[in-house]
Amino acid sequence: NAGVTQTPKFQVLKTGQSMTLQCAQDMNHNSMYWYRQDPGMGLRLIYYSASEGTTDKGEVPNGYNVSRLNKREFSLRLESAAPSQTSVYFCASSEPRFRDGYGYTFGSGTRLTVV
């Protein structure tokens, strides 16, 4: 099925460990995003990539890095995990069109726990 695929679905890390969250979309969308969702706070944008080869910080980028590997893939890396990064992470993609608005597609999420 067409859509956004995130791996892994669940992960437990120890404080200080590193890991990379993977995201891939097969809809040929130009823009990709990483959000985190915390209880009572909705979704907050971590990083985004408006097009292949570009990345920009969102609302809460500290402690994260991203790589837009190609048009399909956008990864999120935690270099030294902290308990404050315990969250559910969502990847999304969209095709920005001024006239039609945005067709946003979200992945199913990665539940990360840092102990």
Place this chain on the structure above:
Amino acid sequence: KQEVTQIPAALSVPEGENLVLNCSFTDSAIYNLQWFRQDPGKGLTSLLLIQSSQREQTSGRLNASLDKSSGRSTLYIAASQPGDSATYLCAVRGAAGNTGKLIFGQGTTLQVKP
């Protein structure tokens, strides 16, 4: 800085009731507003998108309205069903730029009791 607020945080209604979910935003310079549905442990599914020039959008039993000048949107659900139980999120996209970034509200968790 754009802020999006959803009230109430949680809502429980008996099956068959009509209900309204509220969303407010502080900066009226928006490009569009979207309503999403999120089931427990799942990603987000887009329900309705309203462009800044539109007043409402309808899909089946769902109707979303937008009053940009007052910074408000409502999601009306007619004849609610247990299958409508989920968290509903609204999100706005700012008018500046073309990056597609969304600012989300905290969500309203709806429970429809049989």
